[in-house]
Amino acid sequence: MTCNPQTRYAEWITSATPDWPAIAWQRAADAMIDTLAVTIAGATEQPVTISLELARRWGGGECQVIGHVHTLSAPMAALVNGTAAHALDFDDNFDPAKAHASAVLIPALLSLAAERDGQTAQVLDAYIIGLQILGKVGQAVNPYHRSRGWHATATLGAIGATAACARLLQLDSGQTAHAISLSTSFAGGMMSQFGSMAKPLHAGLAAAAGVQAACFAEAGLTAGEHTLDGSKGLRQLMVGPDVEQLAEQMQGKAEHGQTMQFDSTSIGQPLHLQEHGLKVKRYPNCGSVHRALDGLLELREQHSLAADEVEHVLVRAPAAHLANLMYSQPVDAMQARFSLEYNLAVGLRRGQVTLADFSTEAIADPATRRLLSSIQSEPVDQLESEFATEVHIHCHDGRHLKTSVNMPIGSLARPLTAAQLWEKYQSCVEPVIGIDQSAALRTALLQLREPQPVRELLALSSSSQA
Numbered sequence: 001m002t003c004n005p006q007t008r009y010a011e012w013i014t015s016a017t018p019d020w021p022a023i024a025w026q027r028a029a030d031a032m033i034d035t036l037a038v039t040i041a042g043a044t045e046q047p048v049t050i051s052l053e054l055a056r057r058w059g060g061g062e063c064q065v066i067g068h069v070h071t072l073s074a075p076m077a078a079l080v081n082g083t084a085a086h087a088l089d090f091d092d093n094f095d096p097a098k099a100h101a102s103a104v105l106i107p108a109l110l111s112l113a114a115e116r117d118g119q120t121a122q123v124l125d126a127y128i129i130g131l132q133i134l135g136k137v138g139q140a141v142n143p144y145h146r147s148r149g150w151h152a153t154a155t156l157g158a159i160g161a162t163a164a165c166a167r168l169l170q171l172d173s174g175q176t177a178h179a180i181s182l183s184t185s186f187a188g189g190m191m192s193q194f195g196s197m198a199k200p201l202h203a204g205l206a207a208a209a210g211v212q213a214a215c216f217a218e219a220g221l222t223a224g225e226h227t228l229d230g231s232k233g234l235r236q237l238m239v240g241p242d243v244e245q246l247a248e249q250m251q252g253k254a255e256h257g258q259t260m261q262f263d264s265t266s267i268g269q270p271l272h273l274q275e276h277g278l279k280v281k282r283y284p285n286c287g288s289v290h291r292a293l294d295g296l297l298e299l300r301e302q303h304s305l306a307a308d309e310v311e312h313v314l315v316r317a318p319a320a321h322l323a324n325l326m327y328s329q330p331v332d333a334m335q336a337r338f339s340l341e342y343n344l345a346v347g348l349r350r351g352q353v354t355l356a357d358f359s360t361e362a363i364a365d366p367a368t369r370r371l372l373s374s375i376q377s378e379p380v381d382q383l384e385s386e387f388a389t390e391v392h393i394h395c396h397d398g399r400h401l402k403t404s405v406n407m408p409i410g411s412l413a414r415p416l417t418a419a420q421l422w423e424k425y426q427s428c429v430e431p432v433i434g435i436d437q438s439a440a441l442r443t444a445l446l447q448l449r450e451p452q453p454v455r456e457l458l459a460l461s462s463s464s465q466a
Contacts, residue, residue, distance in 0.1 A: 004226065005137075008265075009264075012267040013167050013173075020128055032120075032127070033445050037424060039081055039106075039461075043066060043068060044432070047198075048080060058076055059075060059076030064077065065081065067084060068462060081107035082204035082207030083200045086199070088355065088358075090355070093279040093287045094276070096258065096272055097157075098145075098152045099153040101160065104157035105134070105157075108206075108207040109164055112165050116169070117453065118453075119453060120453075120454055123448075126164045128271070130167065132267070133267075134156055134157065134159065135276070144260070146191075148239070154203070155234075161209060161211070162210045162213040163183075175217045178221065182216055182223045183213040189205070194324060196334055247259070256385075282416065285338075290408035290410070292344060293344060294409050295404065299402075305395075307348045312374040312375070313348070313375050313391065314390075315340060318386075320384065325377075329341075332360070332363065333359070341372040345372055346368055
């Protein structure tokens, strides 16, 4: 490692010109649309309302809380909005970092832009920057950072959000390097919190960290020089003492660009938004279940299957996916989102999985509960790029139906259409802010690259009902 990645990333963040390709602008805009939609839908979830109640004591200000009437300071608004963005697990995934990127970046940027009277186009530019740095750091520590139990949305999300906020504030390269260094002091969060209210809070904490680290650096607070790549830096400590050995093992088989080495030379090329894109969610649950659920629904439709025709379902999937789905008998919505058995049982019965399927009544439905024991799984010790998820349906009449899914619907290989994106928007937003306000917000979202104050956009996302 001849170049300090912290310094090189800071130089790129401050010098990159915003002449991004049209596809990058469009995907950034789509990410903001999707993130605002799921944030509004998640605004009344319990971890959000608890966070909001406390944040109102801690940080008054003029930044809009999405889906509510309240305003807060920029860090506190980022905290609450980030928690809401991730509360339903309906927000996008970003493979290079193995993180929920937009649920951290968008709330941080919108809150800071609202405080500084910024424009939506500036937010899109900073989002592209932040996502790139989030991906670069993620590629230097994954897949083992995540497979060893770190929740990258929290750990790496803080760094990506800081890079984005530094760009928005137009910090110089020295300040930006200090901001990145400071962000590692906020980086924390473990996967043992999956299925609890702490998991969505991770996104909120990371979003707030991005705002705080950038503002600390702007105010003149300095930090260490090798917090990413040093002997006691993030890569060494958050992967383990065998990091170099693991990096050697990844040579020639890296997926999602995860070489486990910092790339300090070609930081902006290719853009991650172009090369990897985002996985926009079709279902409001853990992304690790999506390939299996896509396969099940495909077979169900192809063969016009009814649930009572099925004897059992076997899912063979990468062990890393199944490790995230730890609740075979979920008792609440948080656990149900991380249950292979529940989501496939619902899909088998209903032909879809929607927000309504995570109500208390739906989770307790006896007809669904009876199916849970018929859903079986077998972990395969291979990377997700090496092994496509297999779905085997065994029917009472002796039929054995099988399919395999390499990439889920919503990924770059199988993207949601514009119509599907707006259908998701409508289902998330209208129940919270109403039909008329939802339509007005949609009009504003269609003009994100035009001169448009963030404060006006956020005003349309507020609700007197939440």
